[in-house]
Amino acid sequence: MVRERAGPRAVRNLDDVRVSELEGPRREGVDSRRLPSYAAGEIDVPFVVLGSDEVIGRDTYWEEHSHPTHELLWNLRGASSATVGPRVWSITPSIGLWIPAGVPHSGWTPAGTWHHAVQFSVREVAPLSERPVSVEITPLLRLLLGRLEEGELPAASRARTEAMVLDLLAPAQGELLLDYPESSLLRPIVETLREDPADTTTLAVWASRLGVSARTITRAFHEETGLGFSRWTAAARVQHAITMLARGDGIDEVAERVGYRSASSFSTAFRRVTGMSPGRFRAG
Structure with missing residues (x-):
């Protein structure tokens, strides 16, 4: 990010x-x-x-x-x-x-x-x-x-x-760069995205799985990373994408592998996180 x-x-x-x-x-x-x-x-x-x-x-x-x-x-x-x-x-x-x-x-x-x-x-x-x-x-x-x-x-x-x-x-x-949360509460979310950047489990589903409120998860992310759940997970996916793009993988393929249904939605998220399009990043 x-x-x-x-x-x-x-x-x-x-x-x-x-x-x-x-x-x-x-x-x-x-x-x-x-x-x-x-x-x-x-x-x-x-x-x-x-x-x-x-x-x-x-x-x-x-x-x-x-x-x-x-x-x-x-x-x-x-x-x-x-x-x-x-x-x-x-x-x-x-x-x-x-x-x-x-x-x-x-x-x-x-x-x-x-x-x-x-x-x-x-x-x-x-x-x-x-x-x-x-x-x-x-x-x-x-x-x-x-x-x-x-x-x-x-x-x-x-x-x-x-x-x-x-x-x-x-x-x-x-x-x-990205701060990674280290608390036991957020560890399942972190490990899931490490193993599968295409995972799109929602905040509500994670709250149910972890037995806490969505507000508790959001507050924990803010305290440990400065970002909310949605922004942090989007940034983590984009960082997976950075490595793939840098080694020459196609934008459509990368978008699918980090959990986006279309190249356009991936490009929007990538630009929001990095300030540039995936194509411009790869060219640079």
């Missing part, structure tokens, strides 16, 4: 085959990667900016870890997600994520994603933000980051490229 930076809440991105973070590492066909946890600046790195990339061959879960450096995650192809506490950011070719040094996070990267990670020395680079924040990956920034990943550059050329990268880094106007 795209939220203006002034808003305190924000959209969790879940692939349609994604399971919960606890189940993911143990699921057949899912790679689990374990990385160490460092405090900010715990290791004095010999670089200002260092980028790396990988085409992910299998669905991959990155167990919680932290870096001694600041990190910028972005994708040249596909959509992934990063989790910090109860918040999950979507990462796409146009919206990356800045994670300050020392901040624990985990991640989910579907197979086929062209994944990029850029590390920034805490001694040489001031933090873009004290908390994780989305970054717009412009075409120019993408080219410059790619140049730093290509290999050895003359010292003067590298310094100029690094300076341009740092000059272009800025928080995006909106963020693709």
Whole structure:
């Protein structure tokens, strides 16, 4: 979900085959990667900016870890997600994520994603933000980051490229993230949409199943996520859709798989959540 930076809440991105973070590492066909946890600046790195990339061959879960450096995650192809506490950011070719040094996070990267990670020395680079924040990956920034990943550059050329990268880094106007409720009351709703984003169980039916009033469920969603039941469930479905669209699935197919009867109704919901049409998002 795209939220203006002034808003305190924000959209969790879940692939349609994604399971919960606890189940993911143990699921057949899912790679689990374990990385160490460092405090900010715990290791004095010999670089200002260092980028790396990988085409992910299998669905991959990155167990919680932290870096001694600041990190910028972005994708040249596909959509992934990063989790910090109860918040999950979507990462796409146009919206990356800045994670300050020392901040624990985990991640989910579907197979086929062209994944990029850029590390920034805490001694040489001031933090873009004290908390994780989305970054717009412009075409120019993408080219410059790619140049730093290509290999050895003359010292003067590298310094100029690094300076341009740092000059272009800025928080995006909106963020693709969602707060996920953690209470036992709302857990059945959350787990149902994790397993089946096409589920369209109504608020009234959920209230009956859970033995509470619809108002109680609505109030719980507002308290934990800042959104009501309808807006939160719509945003969760759209976040499933983001991953599917980013890997090239057709709009009609995606609409059906996330519970919409027509592409037009899906497009309306997608635009309401992200501020753009599914076609424009996929093209971007």
